[in-house]
Every structure is written in structure tokens, then in C-alpha cells.
Amino acid sequence: MSLRNAVMAALLDGAASGYDLAKSFDASVANFWMCTPQQLYRELDRMAADGLIEARTVEQERRPNKRLFSLTAQGLASLKDFTAEPHKPTAIRDELMVAVMAADAGDVEAVKASLQERKQWAEAKIARYERLRAKLLGGRTEDEFLAEADRVGPYLTLLRGLSFERDNVRWCARCLTVLERRGARLDAPT
Known part of the structure; x- marks a missing residue:
């Protein structure tokens, strides 16, 4: 899978700046696709050049101008081809x-x-993903959300990230x- 497919999937929610996409990746897509902001911005430029x-x-005002990116019909067709x-x-x-x-x-x-560090890192991600899950549900039950939401893909991938x-x-x-x-056994006096 290429980064461009993950970017196009993220843009299904609407136009976004590179900064917004980077935050979105960190909050949701990061459970299955990692990239640095530099990689993201380079890919955005290539995707724009490719149409x-x-x-x-x-x-x-009082801030630098920003670029908002949105999917084109060609991008949507490419994403559809990818899903097929x-x-x-x-x-x-x-x-x-x-x-x-x-x-x-x-x-x-x-x-x-290293195992302890990985465990703590995973626990922190679980807490972050649970906050995102609550935000997505917006007070609805999971069944209500899945029946009513415009898009369920982000929620389903979040569930996979939580499970992982x-x-x-x-x-x-x-x-x-x-x-x-094993350490206690090996350290025991003989």
C-alpha cells in the first residue's frame, strides 16, 4: 500500500491542510500506517502533480496562508480501484x-x-484510541453509530488499532x- 492511498482515504472526510492531515494521521491512521510530516508533504505535492x-x-490574517487539499474525481476513482x-x-x-x-x-x-517500554507505549495508545472512539461515537452506542454514520471505515480501523x-x-x-x-530460576542457588 502506498502513502497516497492512505492520504486519499483520509481526504474522504473533506478538504484538509497538510497540518490537519498530519494530526489526523497521528490520531487515527497511525494505528496502521506511519509517516513523518515530511513524507506526507512530499506525497501531497506528488499527488497534486498527478491530479x-x-x-x-x-x-x-495573522497567520501564514495555508493550502487545503481535496480529492479530485481522478483521486476518487484511483481510491476506488485500490479498494477493488x-x-x-x-x-x-x-x-x-x-x-x-x-x-x-x-x-x-x-x-x-524494552518490553516494559513497549507495553507502556501500547497502553498510552489505547488511552488515546479510546478517547478518539468516544469522540467518534459522540454519545451514541456502537450499534447506533454503525447504523447512522456517514462513514464507518475510520471507526472499523480504530477498532483494529485498539485490538492490536x-x-x-x-x-x-x-x-x-x-x-x-526464568531469571529467578537461573539465579536460584544450586
Whole structure:
């Protein structure tokens, strides 16, 4: 998947500035697609040059002018084509997984510290995603939202992000427990 598809999907909610898109990515899309603001701005320029989005300048008082981006008909058609393609699962590439795999031969305390850090990071993301979930629901039940909302895609991807981070917390906790028990066994007097 390319960044441009994620940008076009984000623009389905309406015109947005690069800054707004970066914030949106950080709040919602980041649970499945990461990019830096620099990558985002470069991609916006390429997409505009390719006719997938259009930019208009909005003049502001006491602030620099900003560019608002919106999908073109060509961009919407491209996004529709993307959704029609078969989508293969992605492979996990995670340095922490390699460190855990090698923990028996390495610095177990450093691996445990990394696991604890990842667990805390996942817990913080869960809290952020739960706040976003509450905002999306706007006081409605999930069933009401899913029946009434104009778009459910952002909510469904948010649910996946929540599930992913909750699983990260469980996995990190399990690894920490196992490594603690092994350490206690190995440190016990013989």
C-alpha cells in the first residue's frame, strides 16, 4: 500500500491542510500506517502533480496562508480501484521480536526494559484510541453509530488499532512474566 492511498482515504472526510492531515494521521491512521510530516508533504505535492488531489490556498490574517487539499474525481476513482484490488496480509518486521527471540543469549534485562517500554507505549495508545472512539461515537452506542454514520471505515480501523495494542500489552506482559520466572530460576542457588 502506498502513502497516497492512505492520504486519499483520509481526504474522504473533506478538504484538509497538510497540518490537519498530519494530526489526523497521528490520531487515527497511525494505528496502521506511519509517516513523518515530511513524507506526507512530499506525497501531497506528488499527488497534486498527478491530479489525484487539488490544492487551494486559503489566506489567513495573522497567520501564514495555508493550502487545503481535496480529492479530485481522478483521486476518487484511483481510491476506488485500490479498494477493488486484492490485499495481502503484511509481514511483521519488529526489532523487539528479534531481541526477544535472542533474549536467552543476550542482555535479558535490556530486553525486559524494552518490553516494559513497549507495553507502556501500547497502553498510552489505547488511552488515546479510546478517547478518539468516544469522540467518534459522540454519545451514541456502537450499534447506533454503525447504523447512522456517514462513514464507518475510520471507526472499523480504530477498532483494529485498539485490538492490536491490547494484544501488544498482553504479549509484553506475558514475555515479562516468563523472563522474570526464568531469571529467578537461573539465579536460584544450586
